[in-house]
Amino acid sequence: MARLDVGSQVIIQREHFGELLEALQKKSYKTIGPTLREKAIVYEEIESVNQLPVGWTEKQEKGKYRLVERSDGALFGYNVGPQSWKSYLSPPEVKLWSARKTENGFEVEEKSDEMPQYAFIGVRPCDLSAINILDRVFLDDEYQDNVYGERRKGLFIVAVNCTEAGNTCFCSSMGTGPRSREGYDLAITEIIDGVDHFFVTDVGTENGAAVLEEVTWEKAGDSAVEAAEERINEAADSMGRDLDTDRLRDLLFNNFEHPQWHDVAERCLSCANCTMVCPTCFCHTVEEVTDLEGDHAERWRIWDSCFTLGYSYIHGGSVRKSTLSRYRQWMTHKLASWHDQFGTSGCVGCGRCITWCPVGIDITEETAAIRKSGKVPEEKVDQPQP
Amino acid sequence: MDLEHNTLTKEQIEANPMLPRRFRIDKVTWETQETFTHELVPIDGADMFRFKPGQFNMIYVFGVGEIAISISGDPDDDSRLYHTTRVVGSVTRRKQNLVEGDILGIRGPFGNHWPVEKAVGKDVVVIAGGIGLAPLRPVIYYLLNHRDQYKRITLLYGTRSPDKILYSRQLKEWGARFDIDVSVTVDSADTDWQGHVGIVTKLIPKAVFDPNNTVAFVCGPEIMMRFTAMDLLKFDMPEDKIYVSMERNHKCGIGFCGHCQLGSYFICKDGPVFTYDKLKSYLSIKEV
Structure with a gap:
């Protein structure tokens, strides 16, 4: 088939969708997509369409996540599970280097593993924004993070627009969804209408167009494109949550001593779940692992969380001892200081932190509570106000 | 081998x-x-x-x-x-x-550095508390290496007791020079100690500097830096001519691990050195 132009829209019928995976695998991509495991939808290596959660959806509430069967056989009939793509781009545990003991010290050995070339299948618009944010965190500065950079470099992204919003979703508020705007190679919108089942597919890059050369597609008619638009708009209108972002940074900086922090600290378990499931939380620690004989040492990079006591440890004790200070650090970083650091909010409105909080703390409610009684300063403040 | x-x-x-x-x-x-x-x-x-x-x-x-x-x-x-x-x-x-x-x-x-280049042509007051003298020693070396570029140079150093004085031989050498004014104080001492007793801020009124043409470099515990800055402000020094250095947990040093954050700053790349006006709120909020 002829090479499509970037920006063009085509239709891939359900029965040909598997060809997309095959085409990617033929180009040596390791295809990572949603699949069922332990009663949740997680991202793992998938080889065929059958491994997708065909005919499943989830019900999400504060502190609750349940899989439910659906009757339409949708391939992407759910929103987001506990995992995000950061698991692949900045893995939970990565060996940085190792060292061997010598007479007076050590010698460093750098590993040189071949990096897998990933194709992510089914990246939600919120998560696509999260990857864009992680790009800014890890790649857009004086130093570049090799762990992220090596995995990000050859990444192929198949985004999937949302046609249904979850109960804890608020991507409309954060301006990140339910439509993918940029950063994908291909973006699909799944349409099921009676016996019709197809994917309206947007070509985002030359790479995307090249992959489609190996896939059976047909021209997208106006009605199909309109149907896709309509469903995405329906998703936008049915968001389970909303978050008022108007001058949110200044509101939070101006209310560092707001009583709501005490209120949420009474409920927060400081368990770090929110930071683990958050698609943009990037903090990690570096740990030393040694063998029993002490001849061999390894440096491992491991996810860390601002909710742990050790996170802020300096000699003499931790800076953030109280749960209040740790929750405040997390939320004000995500919604306020992130803007100063990376020119964007750190929140994409995926709702994972709400769903996976064991006590059901809801970032949109906490923010609203502060807005209700907290004052927004007249002018931009450059530091949190005591 | x-x-x-x-x-x-x-x-x-x-x-x-x-x-x-x-x-x-x-x-x-x-x-x-x-x-x-x-x-x-x-x-x-x-x-x-x-x-x-x-x-x-x-x-x-x-x-x-x-x-x-x-x-x-x-x-x-x-x-x-x-x-x-x-x-x-x-x-x-x-x-x-x-x-x-x-x-x-x-x-x-x-990290960034003590901006010695911005102090050219000015009086320089270096104020250190405890181990805070270590990150400031390169400043003193630099100022003395390039002595003619600066006006009066003062080092005020405070530590807990005489046995905790860092670089004591060097302090004596610098103290013997006429082109730098060195004062050392300790929080407490026995009768063998003949120097100042009291916190380091007590040395500030004795220091000779022109508040309108001075740069101060301050390093020590956060509480010491805060009170030192507040005292310097009393002598009409502008907030943006007072530099302090912050300490936080570091795992990477290059802005990725997140541990060294202080509000909007990553201490490892935006700091560790800040002007007091960029930091004063952070120094007065607990557990930030």
Whole structure:
């Protein structure tokens, strides 16, 4: 088939969708997509369409996540599970280097593993924004993070627009969804209408167009494109949550001593779940692992969380001892200081932190509570106000 | 065993800022009972790196881990790398037992610096508390190396007791010079001590400087820096001419691990040195 132009829209019928995976695998991509495991939808290596959660959806509430069967056989009939793509781009545990003991010290050995070339299948618009944010965190500065950079470099992204919003979703508020705007190679919108089942597919890059050369597609008619638009708009209108972002940074900086922090600290378990499931939380620690004989040492990079006591440890004790200070650090970083650091909010409105909080703390409610009684300063403040 | 051979090339290290260069401990000097200085030389054949006053390195001790330590040597002398360390945690406890000839890993230098260039033509007041003198020593070296570029230079140093005075021989040498005014005070002392007693801020009224044409470099515990800055403000020094240096947990040194955040700042890349006006709120909010 002829090479499509970037920006063009085509239709891939359900029965040909598997060809997309095959085409990617033929180009040596390791295809990572949603699949069922332990009663949740997680991202793992998938080889065929059958491994997708065909005919499943989830019900999400504060502190609750349940899989439910659906009757339409949708391939992407759910929103987001506990995992995000950061698991692949900045893995939970990565060996940085190792060292061997010598007479007076050590010698460093750098590993040189071949990096897998990933194709992510089914990246939600919120998560696509999260990857864009992680790009800014890890790649857009004086130093570049090799762990992220090596995995990000050859990444192929198949985004999937949302046609249904979850109960804890608020991507409309954060301006990140339910439509993918940029950063994908291909973006699909799944349409099921009676016996019709197809994917309206947007070509985002030359790479995307090249992959489609190996896939059976047909021209997208106006009605199909309109149907896709309509469903995405329906998703936008049915968001389970909303978050008022108007001058949110200044509101939070101006209310560092707001009583709501005490209120949420009474409920927060400081368990770090929110930071683990958050698609943009990037903090990690570096740990030393040694063998029993002490001849061999390894440096491992491991996810860390601002909710742990050790996170802020300096000699003499931790800076953030109280749960209040740790929750405040997390939320004000995500919604306020992130803007100063990376020119964007750190929140994409995926709702994972709400769903996976064991006590059901809801970032949109906490923010609203502060807005209700907290004052927004007249002018931009450059530091949190005591 | 060929110690001069490093398994890593210079290119590899430049391409991966998480990889350490190896340095040999050439000399260990105990400054106080709990504080020692390592003099280090590189063994990878590559150049000694240049650093600016106030920058820090991540120091790796085999089998234990890494810690951030400021560089305390002379920035104009790149034949040796100096680190003064106080024994406070697991890494420093192991580090204190290393001897001459042992190898350390070094990543750095990281962070911004005490802006000595902005103090040209001005009076300079350097105020240190405790181990805070270590990151300021490169400033004093620099100022004295380039003495004619500065007006009056004052060093005010406070520590807990006479036996905790860092670089005591050097302080005496500097004190004997006519081109720098050195005052040392201790919080408490026995009758053998003939110097000042009291907190370091008490030395400020005795210092001679023109508040409208002075740059102050302040380093010590946060509470000490806060009160020092507030006292300097009483002498009509502008907030943006008072520089302080912050300390936080560092795991990477290059802005990725997140641990060193203070509000909007990453101490490792936006700091550790800040003007007081950029920091004053942070210094007055608890657990920020």
